[in-house]
Amino acid sequence: MVIKSYSKVNLTLNINSKSRKGLHEIQSLYCLIDLFDEIKISKIKNKDKIVFTGPFKKFIKNNNNSVYNLIRKLRKLKLISSYYSIIVKKNIPVFGGLGGGTGNAAFILRYLLKKKVKDKLINNLENTIGSDFKLFFRKQGFVKNLKTIVEIKKKRKFYFVLIKPNIKCSTKEIYSKVKRFSRKKRFNNSLFRNRFKFLQHLCDSKNDLQFIVERKYPILRRLLRNIKNEKGCHFSRMTGSGSVCYGLFSNKIVAKKALNKLKRTYPKFWFSLAKTV
Numbered sequence: 135m136v137i138k139s140y141s142k143v144n145l146t147l148n149i150n151s152k153s154r155k156g157l158h159e160i161q162s163l164y165c166l167i168d169l170f171d172e173i174k175i176s177k178i179k180n181k182d183k184i185v186f187t188g189p190f191k192k193f194i195k196n197n198n199n200s201v202y203n204l205i206r207k208l209r210k211l212k213l214i215s216s217y218y219s220i221i222v223k224k225n226i227p228v229f230g231g232l233g234g235g236t237g238n239a240a241f242i243l244r245y246l247l248k249k250k251v252k253d254k255l256i257n258n259l260e261n262t263i264g265s266d267f268k269l270f271f272r273k274q275g276f277v278k279n280l281k282t283i284v285e286i287k288k289k290r291k292f293y294f295v296l297i298k299p300n301i302k303c304s305t306k307e308i309y310s311k312v313k314r315f316s317r318k319k320r321f322n323n324s325l326f327r328n329r330f331k332f333l334q335h336l337c338d339s340k341n342d343l344q345f346i347v348e349r350k351y352p353i354l355r356r357l358l359r360n361i362k363n364e365k366g367c368h369f370s371r372m373t374g375s376g377s378v379c380y381g382l383f384s385n386k387i388v389a390k391k392a393l394n395k396l397k398r399t400y401p402k403f404w405f406s407l408a409k410t411v
Contacts, residue, residue: 137173139222139241140166140411141232142269143294143380144373146339148316149309150279157265158309161319162277163286163336164269167294167408171238172223175245177216188224190234200239200263207262213255214246227404229302231374233270239263240270257281266374273411276321288326291410293389294380295361297396298404301351301377308375311346336382337369347376354379360399364392 145163152158171188184201186194196202201220208214220242226234243259244251251271260267265280274286325335348355354377361370361381366388370381383389386409393407 135175135245137175137241137245139171139173139226139234139238140270141169141171141226141234141237141408142166142266142373143296144231144341145336145371145382147341147343147374148319148339149312149342150318151315152312157280158312159280160277161279161316163275163339164277165274165290165292166270166411168411169226169232169296169406169408171226171234173238173242174219174221175242176219178219180217182217183219185219185221186224187221190224190226190228193228194224194235200235201242203262204239204242204259207259208243208246211258218246227298227378229304230298230378231303231372231376232296232378233266233374236264236266237270240267244271278321284321286326289410290326290329290332291384293383293386294408295364295367295383295389295393295396296378296380296406296408297357297361297400298378299351299353299357299400300402301354303347303376305375308343308346312342314342316342333368341372341374343375344372347372351377357400357403360396361392364395367392 142164145165147162150159150161182205201222222238226232256268268283272283272285274289276284276286278284325332358370358379361367361379364381366383366385367381370379372379381392390407393405397405
């Protein structure tokens with residue numbers, strides 16, 4: 135069985151507060167995109183075998199990764215009894231803010247439990263996998279707080295030019311530098327009924343972590359400015375804690391032209407063209 139493990143893009147990201155335990159309360163509009171890792175799963179005897187292949191395999195630790203931790207936790211909870219061979223082809227950049235590793239765990243869980251995954255289990259597994267875990271069970275949504283995601287039922291189709299400079303961002307390090315917080319926002323469902331209003335809202339929004347990363351890596355600021363200047367680009371932004379940057383487009387042809395032009399400007403960076411799932 136081959137599973138497509140999709141990645142995510144944060145359309146907006148606001149940091150609202152920090153708890154005494156060190157957790158940051160966030161709000162975010164996000165969507166899943168069709169850039170995916172390929173996962174092959176089959177039953178075997180005696181012992182689980184987890185292997186990573188693909189262009190980004192070298193960044194994965196064998197005994198400390200989301201897939202290994204998921205299988206170990208499921209076995210501890212007695213939710214699985216069989217042993218598995220799991221081969222993950224890593225097409226999604228690591229340390230990019232696209233949630234590739236967390237997504238791997240989410241899509242494997244859905245497969246093993248035949249897609250019947252209850253919210254209680256997702257919340258339980260978040261401590262093991264990561265706070266982005268619940269995002270991968272909805273194609274588009276609004277993270278209202280750390281415990282609540284509101285699904286966006288009116289799906290919008292967008293295209294993304296994704297670019298990763300040769301920068302590895304540590305999520306822990308970037309969040310540790312957050313000093314200012316944004317006010318919490320109410321979920322406004324009317325925004326999603328009108329395409330123009332939704333796009334305008336996205337254009338007027340931001341990623342609170344972007345300034346921190348730009349300050350450490352000035353090339354990110356120049357890259358984002360160049361993406362935004364491309365014809366047909368509604369806005370450019372960094373996803374998550376970085377370092378992947380993107381431009382959002384409504385038209386695939388225009389997005390592809392922008393990608394090809396930017397490739398010539400930044401020949402050593404990683405590129406991809408993706409769309410909403």
